[in-house]
Structure formats: structure tokens, C-alpha cells
Amino acid sequence: MIAYCGLNCSRCPTFIATRNDDDAAREKTAALYAQKFGMQLKKEEINCDGCLSEGGRKIGYCQVCEIRQCCLGKGLEHCAVCPEEPCEKLVKFHEFSPEAKAAFAALKRG
Ligand code: SF4
Ligand code: SF4
Numbered sequence: 001m002i003a004y005c006g007l008n009c010s011r012c013p014t015f016i017a018t019r020n021d022d023d024a025a026r027e028k029t030a031a032l033y034a035q036k037f038g039m040q041l042k043k044e045e046i047n048c049d050g051c052l053s054e055g056g057r058k059i060g061y062c063q064v065c066e067i068r069q070c071c072l073g074k075g076l077e078h079c080a081v082c083p084e085e086p087c088e089k090l091v092k093f094h095e096f097s098p099e100a101k102a103a104f105a106a107l108k109r110g
Pocket of ligand 2: 066067070074076082083084085086088089090
């Protein structure tokens with residue numbers, strides 16, 4: 001469940017709520033995103049099948065993620081195996097998400 005940017009989808013609260021079809025967890029996640037990112041989402045919108053799912057549901061930034069599109073276009077498993085790494089897209093996202101940055105560093109260490 002390691003995404004192209006390094007994030008671990010199986011730890012994402014949206015992914016967990018979706019997998020368990022848990023409305024109470026969806027409500028908690030919506031409240032967390034409102035507090036953390038100023039996102040206004042209804043619990044019905046808290047659904048994601050993970051970054052690696054083809055055509056599956058995604059949420060927020062992951063719906064429009066350039067990193068995902070880039071890896072798919074290059075046919076790469078993730079950015080750690082890309083000769084252009086670290087590119088501007090990845091650096092920008094890792095500045096926004098220290099969690100992804102740390103996970104990506106661990107991915108590179110192997
Ligand atoms: S869609 Fe992008 S930001 Fe979201 S987990 Fe995948 S690579 Fe990371
Ligand atoms: S160019 Fe950047 S976003 Fe694209 S695969 Fe390489 S490291 Fe990832």
C-alpha cells in the first residue's frame with residue numbers, strides 16, 4: 001500500500017474508514033481534515049480506495065495528484081526509482097506533507 005510519493009495508504013484515516021465502511025470514522029476524519037487543512041467535507045465524501053487503485057475513489061489532493069500521474073506515465077513503481085528524483089513536484093509535496101517525506105526517505109533506505 002505504499003503510494004508513489006511514499007505515503008502509506010493503509011495508515012490513511014480515509015482509506016481505513018472506507019475499507020471498514022465505518023461512518024463514525026468518516027465523521028471523525030472529516031472533522032480532522034477541517035481542523036488540519038480547512039477542508040469542508042461531508043462524511044459521504046470520505047471515501048478512498050488507495051493511490052494504487054486504478055479508477056478507484058480518491059479524495060482531496062490525491063484526486064488531482066501530479067506525482068501519481070507522472071509515475072503512471074513513466075511506468076514507475078514509485079518516485080524512489082526515478083532518475084529525476086527529487087523533482088520539483090515531489091519536493092513541493094514533501095514540504096506540504098512531512099509524513100510523506102519521512103515515509104519516502106524510509107522507502108529509499110529500503
Ligand atoms: S495520489 Fe499522490 S499524494 Fe496521494 S498518495 Fe498517491 S502519490 Fe501520494
Ligand atoms: S519526475 Fe518526480 S514525480 Fe515524476 S516519477 Fe520522477 S520523482 Fe516522481
